Amino acid sequence: MAEAGDGNLALVKHVVLVLSGKGGVGKSTITTELALAFKHAGKKVGILDVDLCGPSIPRMLCVGRPDVHQCDSGWVPVYTDAQKSLALMSIGFLMEDPDEAVIWRGPKKSAMIAQLVSDVAWGELDVLLVDTPPGTSDEHLAVLENLRKHRVDGAVLVTTPQAVSTGDVRREITFCKKTGVRILGIVENMSGFVCPHCTECTNIFSKGGGEELAKLTGSVFLGSVPLDPLLSASVEEGRDFAESFPNSATFSSISSISQVLLKSLEND
Secondary structure, eight states: OOOGGGGGGTTEEEEEEEEESSTTSOHHHHHHHHHHHHHHTTOOEEEEEOOTTOOOHHHHTTOOSOOOOEETTEEOOEESSTTOOEEEEEGGGGOSSTTOOOOOOHHHHHHHHHHHHHSBOOOSEEEEEEEOOSSSSHHHHHHHHHHTTSOOOEEEEEEOSSHHHHHHHHHHHHHHHHHTOOEEEEEEEEEEEEOTTTOOEEOSSOSOHHHHHHHHHTOOEEEEEEEOHHHHHHHHHTOOHHHHOTTSHHHHHHHHHHHHHHHHHHHO
């Protein structure tokens, strides 16, 4: 729970970092789907997208490139629904050209992250998910340094089943331990492929790497999410997967992960 001196984070109950050891494992997809699952569970949710080089969540939530307005407290987040139950702030909203590359040195990146962390007027939120860049870099340290005054509940680590990915997540686990960030759990993404015709799930990569890593490191295994063409299409088109396919096995997996995570946060 935030303290009174936390500024714009004062009314944010829980802050969760979403990390991955490498790019391309679906970290932003997991962030988006967790946020939507929390929203459907009746929670007020925010996403802070600080993936400076690949801010993809605005597209995943179909919010386009809206003008960012300011109030006395700072930037007003962009809301994805009329009920204002899902709020988003992204570096992508602040770029003049969506095709422009962010070619910044460390200090400029850190300054932008500091501003994003401190200057967004979130209001009351049950959970704020922070979508970070892949790896362990200056950006991660900047996020942590600027969130120190607010208790960060912990991090969710996203991996794919292959050893090349789980090996990178091992380093992410080391990063968390060295910086004092609690590991809330590991999600294995792209765990099998769901056939769009018969819905059978086939392990085209491998399976169980994330769960095995969780056992080896003493971490919680939150669950696995398959490669599902319906989920991919929903993300590409900015549609709410939970609303479109509430009876799918993939949504059941996402919902289960979100419920375990929420229970962990609320019982802490």
